[in-house]
Amino acid sequence: MLAFILRRLAQAFVVMLSVAFIAFMLFQYVGDPVASMLGQDATTEQREALRSELGLDKPFPVQFARFVGNAVQGDFGLSLRQGRKVSALIAERLPATLELSMAAAVIALLVGIPLGVFAALKRGSFASQVAMTVSLLGVSLPTFLIGILLILLFSVTLKWLPSFGRGDTVALGAWTTGVLTLDGWKHLILPAITLSVFQLALILRLVRAEMLEVLRTDYIKFARARGLPNRSVYFGHALKNTLVPVITITGLQLGALIAFAIITETVFQWPGMGLLFIQAVQFADVPVMAAYLCLVALIFVIVNLVVDLLYFAVDPRLRIEKPAGGH
Amino acid sequence: MTTTVTPAPGALARFFDGDVWHSFKSSPMAITAAVIAAVCVFCAVFANWVAPHNPFDLASVNLSDARLPPAWVEGGSRSYLLGTDDQGRDILSAIMYGARISLFVGAASVLVSMVVGVALGLLSGFAGGKVDAVIMRICDVMLSFPSLLVALLIDGVGRAIFPNAHDTLAFGVLIVAISLTGWVQYARTVRGSTLVERNREYVQAARVIGVKPARIMFSHVLPNVMGPVLVLATIHVAAAILTEATLSFLGVGVPPTSPSLGTLIRIGNDFLFSGEWWITIFPGAMLILIALSVNLLGDWLRDALNPRLR
Numbered sequence: 001m002l003a004f005i006l007r008r009l010a011q012a013f014v015v016m017l018s019v020a021f022i023a024f025m026l027f028q029y030v031g032d033p034v035a036s037m038l039g040q041d042a043t044t045e046q047r048e049a050l051r052s053e054l055g056l057d058k059p060f061p062v063q064f065a066r067f068v069g070n071a072v073q074g075d076f077g078l079s080l081r082q083g084r085k086v087s088a089l090i091a092e093r094l095p096a097t098l099e100l101s102m103a104a105a106v107i108a109l110l111v112g113i114p115l116g117v118f119a120a121l122k123r124g125s126f127a128s129q130v131a132m133t134v135s136l137l138g139v140s141l142p143t144f145l146i147g148i149l150l151i152l153l154f155s156v157t158l159k160w161l162p163s164f165g166r167g168d169t170v171a172l173g174a175w176t177t178g179v180l181t182l183d184g185w186k187h188l189i190l191p192a193i194t195l196s197v198f199q200l201a202l203i204l205r206l207v208r209a210e211m212l213e214v215l216r217t218d219y220i221k222f223a224r225a226r227g228l229p230n231r232s233v234y235f236g237h238a239l240k241n242t243l244v245p246v247i248t249i250t251g252l253q254l255g256a257l258i259a260f261a262i263i264t265e266t267v268f269q270w271p272g273m274g275l276l277f278i279q280a281v282q283f284a285d286v287p288v289m290a291a292y293l294c295l296v297a298l299i300f301v302i303v304n305l306v307v308d309l310l311y312f313a314v315d316p317r318l319r320i321e322k323p324a325g326g327h
Numbered sequence: 328m329t330t331t332v333t334p335a336p337g338a339l340a341r342f343f344d345g346d347v348w349h350s351f352k353s354s355p356m357a358i359t360a361a362v363i364a365a366v367c368v369f370c371a372v373f374a375n376w377v378a379p380h381n382p383f384d385l386a387s388v389n390l391s392d393a394r395l396p397p398a399w400v401e402g403g404s405r406s407y408l409l410g411t412d413d414q415g416r417d418i419l420s421a422i423m424y425g426a427r428i429s430l431f432v433g434a435a436s437v438l439v440s441m442v443v444g445v446a447l448g449l450l451s452g453f454a455g456g457k458v459d460a461v462i463m464r465i466c467d468v469m470l471s472f473p474s475l476l477v478a479l480l481i482d483g484v485g486r487a488i489f490p491n492a493h494d495t496l497a498f499g500v501l502i503v504a505i506s507l508t509g510w511v512q513y514a515r516t517v518r519g520s521t522l523v524e525r526n527r528e529y530v531q532a533a534r535v536i537g538v539k540p541a542r543i544m545f546s547h548v549l550p551n552v553m554g555p556v557l558v559l560a561t562i563h564v565a566a567a568i569l570t571e572a573t574l575s576f577l578g579v580g581v582p583p584t585s586p587s588l589g590t591l592i593r594i595g596n597d598f599l600f601s602g603e604w605w606i607t608i609f610p611g612a613m614l615i616l617i618a619l620s621v622n623l624l625g626d627w628l629r630d631a632l633n634p635r636l637r
Contacts, residue, residue, distance in 0.1 A: 015468060015471070018468070022480075026484060140565075140615075140618055140619055140622055141615060142569045142572060142573055142576075142614070142618075143573070144572075144573060144576045144592070145592070145611045145614070145615065148592070148596060148599065148607060148608075148611065149611075151599060152599060152604055152608070155600075156599055156600060156602070156604070252471075255472075255473070256473045259472075259473040259475055259476040260473070260475065262475075262476075262479070262577070263475075263573060263576070263577065266576075266577055267596075277479075278479075278577050278578070278579070280483070281479060281482065281483035281486065281577075281579050282486075282578055282579060284483070284486045289480075289483050293480060296476065297472075300471060300472065304471065
């Protein structure tokens with residue numbers, strides 16, 4: 001197990017290093033920072049001075065090492081568009097995105113898993129067929145259309161919920177949160193639903209397929225033969241064994257949630273990192289793009305690691321040092 | 328060996344007599360999807376002749392017709408069936424022209440990623456060893472990030488490299504961005520099938536008589552691994568169109584001078600609150616129609632080509 005974790009850590013390190021390299025390469029393509037910092041009428045000496053001050057006269061590997069060193073400390077320089085420190089910009093936007101993604105993940109899991117179990121147990125019933133059809137739509141509709149339809153229905157036509165921004169927020173130190181005010185919750189509902197639809201449909205379909213698979217196995221028949229009540233067969237025996245693939249997909253989807261938040265944040269003008277990133281892409285604001293890229297990659301790598309470790313918690317077979325035979 | 332197989336005379340007749348066509352005829356879902364997809368493609372390709380107006384011809388656009396609702400709503404005009412946008416352009420025509428751009432970008436991206444993916448997959452499966460390991464590691468890394476993020480990143484890099492990209496270049500960057508995220512699926516599928524095929528007797532026989540590896544790869548193995556690739560390509564067309572629409576909706580897709588469905592939805596989104604829902608809903612409906620019908624066709628094709636389901 002230790003060897004496995006070490007190997008995973010090494011892989012994660014390589015991925016982070018290659019992402020950092022891509023981010024570093026981004027900087028090589030956006031014009032000359034010296035020219036943009038000094039303006040048109042600087043002398044050659046001034047340019048050379050600034051160049052050596054910024055370390056731009058050093059060889060390529062030295063510059064890269066310097067970049068990584070700064071990145072580890074969270075220093076990505078100044079945003080080209082807003083002239084502020086990128087780390088401050090991101091820190092400001094991070095809570096909004098995390099709250100949105102968490103809310104969406106909770107909705108997807110709390111609704112998706114029970115509905116999936118239901119659709120598997122009551123296979124062929126009208127209600128479960130409705131659930132399956134709706135989930136098919138959920139997988140094929142693009143996120144931004146779902147958001148627009150929700151706004152049209154709940155904000156424009158019914159005027160129940162706001163469609164714009166985060167509402168009233170409360171600052172807890174550096175973390176501004178919207179979940180302490182009623183207004184904040186109202187603003188959270190539509191974006192969170194929009195973001196969760198795809199994952200919800202995915203989890204529903206996955207849980208249903210896995211449940212159907214597991215319910216056919218011998219140990220379920222045996223549990224029934226022992227006279228266990230349905231509830232304990234379904235939830236104690238069957239659901240537990242469907243969890244490994246569900247954890248994998250959910251874990252990977254957590255990362256996807258943060259990526260898809262870009263779309264949701266654009267539709268709802270939610271002031272999160274995604275909106276920051278999309279503006280950075282539109283204006284070719286490289287420091288912001290590089291920082292977002294590294295941060296998202298870091299979140300992905302951590303999530304993947306945690307998912308791998310969860311396997312050991314959920315599946316006792318993996319804890320045995322040497323797997324017994326091919327399975 | 329210059330003699331080639333000549334399938335020409337009976338190929339069409341064989342197809343209509345074959346399993347695939349039979350399975351198509353007996354699936355009402357597939358026929359419906361095919362008809363819808365065909366109508367969409369027809370309207371898109373022949374938009375110049377089919378569309379009632381030319382939304383890009385400034386002379387024919389009349390500002391006094393701006394923001395007209397669809398024909399069946401009060402205040403609508405019969406000459407603008409689905410209403411007009413804020414500049415008096417006919418929505419129906421804009422959708423047809425927009426669908427053409429969406430379909431073009433989608434098809435081009437699928438073609439590019441198919442060529443790249445199939446070539447790398449063949450190479451990976453056929454060569455094995457280090458080449459295989461490197462290609463598969465790249466695939467793993469690509470797969471661990473959502474494709475939308477990768478496409479956005481490549482698009483962003485493209486914009487940073489060519490800050491003043493004009494139309495053709497912007498299209499190129501967009502197509503490359505979508506293709507570079509799509510090839511992984513093809514590579515993995517083709518590699519899997521190639522690993523099976525390369526140990527078959529016909530490949531060994533070809534080796535024995537001294538056929539060059541490249542020729543074995545392309546003219547012997549390739550035709551036998553194309554089945555799953557076709558299924559993948561069909562579903563990928565829908566995915567590519569949706570990715571393009573998403574990027575355009577985010578404002579980093581096609582140039583605004585040639586709006587795709589995603590751009591139309593983005594523009595219409597601004598008028599949602601003033602009550603002009605038709606500007607954004609109809610392009611959205613068209614997008615869903617295309618994506619759903621293509622997806623259903625892909626599902627059907629997968630079942631039809633699967634020998635185990637016959």
